[in-house]
Amino acid sequence: MKRYSAFAIARQALSHHQGWERAWRSPQPKRKYDVIIVGAGGHGLATAYYLGKNFGITNVAVIEKGWLGGGNTGRNTTIIRSNYLQDPSAAIYEKARSLYETLSQELNYNIMFSPRGVIMLAQTQSEIRGYQRTAHANALQGVQTEWITPARVKELCPIMNIDGPRYPVLGGLWQARGGTARHDAVAWGYARACSDMGMDIIQQCEVTGVRREGAKVVGVETTKGAIDCDKLGMVVAGHAGVLADMAGFKLPVESIALQALVSEPIKPCMDVVVMANTVHGYLSQSDKGEMVIGGGTDGFNNYTQRGSFHHIEETVRALVETFPMLSRLKMLRQWGGIVDMTGDRSAIISKTPVEGVFVNCGWGTGGFKAIPGSGWAMAELIAKGAPGPLAEAFTMERFKRGQFIDESVAAGVAH
Numbered sequence: 001m002k003r004y005s006a007f008a009i010a011r012q013a014l015s016h017h018q019g020w021e022r023a024w025r026s027p028q029p030k031r032k033y034d035v036i037i038v039g040a041g042g043h044g045l046a047t048a049y050y051l052g053k054n055f056g057i058t059n060v061a062v063i064e065k066g067w068l069g070g071g072n073t074g075r076n077t078t079i080i081r082s083n084y085l086q087d088p089s090a091a092i093y094e095k096a097r098s099l100y101e102t103l104s105q106e107l108n109y110n111i112m113f114s115p116r117g118v119i120m121l122a123q124t125q126s127e128i129r130g131y132q133r134t135a136h137a138n139a140l141q142g143v144q145t146e147w148i149t150p151a152r153v154k155e156l157c158p159i160m161n162i163d164g165p166r167y168p169v170l171g172g173l174w175q176a177r178g179g180t181a182r183h184d185a186v187a188w189g190y191a192r193a194c195s196d197m198g199m200d201i202i203q204q205c206e207v208t209g210v211r212r213e214g215a216k217v218v219g220v221e222t223t224k225g226a227i228d229c230d231k232l233g234m235v236v237a238g239h240a241g242v243l244a245d246m247a248g249f250k251l252p253v254e255s256i257a258l259q260a261l262v263s264e265p266i267k268p269c270m271d272v273v274v275m276a277n278t279v280h281g282y283l284s285q286s287d288k289g290e291m292v293i294g295g296g297t298d299g300f301n302n303y304t305q306r307g308s309f310h311h312i313e314e315t316v317r318a319l320v321e322t323f324p325m326l327s328r329l330k331m332l333r334q335w336g337g338i339v340d341m342t343g344d345r346s347a348i349i350s351k352t353p354v355e356g357v358f359v360n361c362g363w364g365t366g367g368f369k370a371i372p373g374s375g376w377a378m379a380e381l382i383a384k385g386a387p388g389p390l391a392e393a394f395t396m397e398r399f400k401r402g403q404f405i406d407e408s409v410a411a412g413v414a415h
């Protein structure tokens with residue numbers, strides 16, 4: 001693979017940029033792989049990448065029914081932070097956040113990581129208590145966050161109205177090294193690196209069945225034929241339940257559409273990310289100038305990837321009191337993604353009842369920020385057959401044992 005650099009751009013300019021090679025190959029599937037990963041979203045591709053990088057396992061196929069990054073990875077509002085409450089969450093999200101810091105250099109692909117800072121607004125007394133508790137927990141976990149006053153919130157984000165009549169801003173939880181990255185570039189960067197290691201990324205290929213011999217997996221059925229494997233990683237977010245069903249077990253996961261929208265582009269007016277969980281909306285400004293607005297989940301389980309009109313109204317109405325300037329903007333487009341929600345709002349990175357099958361799901365409304373850490377932990381689980389320190393608390397057995405990783409304050413349907 002040729003490296004991307006300023007010199008390469010200059011060289012390519014001489015031939016009118018006709019000489020660039022494809023970022024990843026599109027091969028036909030081989031008969032057998034050591035590991036098959038189902039799902040070429042960020043988590044699946046990161047898993048494949050760290051299998052190669054950390055464990056030297058490169059006879060790997062990543063199988064995707066659509067196009068890579070076309071699931072939630074390419075549909076999210078790109079918020080990255082690690083200020084979670086529980087120790088296992090803080091550990092994996094902080095690992096991910098720290099990997100994001102140098103991911104562009106590592107992958108030689110500009111993922112546009114922008115650590116512009118994230119404020120989670122406290123607009124009720126219970127949020128003050130919740131976020132102050134999280135700030136104390138973060139101090140013990142070594143995650144850098146701080147509780148800030150309303151005046152500091154206003155200083156960081158001048159377009160905000162902190163004196164709203166119903167929900168005044170009472171303070172905030174601030175993570176200065178949180179921020180955003182370009183979501184599809186994360187998928188593309190990992191895909192390019194995987195392809196360069198000799199892995200096969202097979203798009204437009206749906207897994208339709210999981211083949212077993214007794215209790216052990218031996219391969220998958222796909223729309224491009226049967227493919228054998230020794231180990232199978234299911235990393236399909238909102239379709240985790242469907243894949244588990246094919247393998248013959250159940251997951252404690254529900255699938256729901258989560259929506260987002262963007263406004264017309266405007267001049268730069270906001271250089272932090274703001275999450276307002278009480279009124280339920282979150283906001284940042286993209287490099288193109290659009291205000292990126294995240295809303296809530298639908299009130300019922302479904303598999304749609306569409307937006308709906310009442311969500312625009314609900315979300316924008318909620319945010320207008322805190323951001324009055326939004327009322328003068330036109331909304332440009334909206335969309336939805338199928339998120340996979342667990343009861344404790346934490347992910348599952350786990351062995352399963354089927355030998356050789358591993359599952360990574362349950363990232364729900366907030367898994368973009370976790371991609372590098374999740375891939376790291378899932379690769380270790382698949383390579384060693386047992387979870388390492390990052391993944392061990394995220395086993396699906398925790399629901400039987402009642403050992404929940406309760407993140408309903410830090411995550412809920414926030415990001």
Ligand SMILES: Cc1cc2nc3c(=O)[nH]c(=O)nc-3n(C[C@H](O)[C@H](O)[C@H](O)COP(=O)(O)OP(=O)(O)OC[C@H]3O[C@@H](n4cnc5c(N)ncnc54)[C@H](O)[C@@H]3O)c2cc1C
Nearest residue numbers: 039041042043065071072073076077079207337367368369
């Ligand atoms: C509107 C919205 C906003 C969000 N905002 C944020 C945010 O600000 N910050 C944050 O951290 N997170 C956010 N998230 C959550 C985040 O996007 C997800 O947690 C994360 O992208 C999940 O990545 P993934 O790789 O697990 O899943 P996906 O990217 O969905 O990838 C799974 C892939 O599996 C494929 N697949 C499914 N079934 C099959 C099959 N049978 N055969 C082959 N392939 C299959 C799908 O086509 C898909 O490409 C948001 C999500 C949405 C929808």
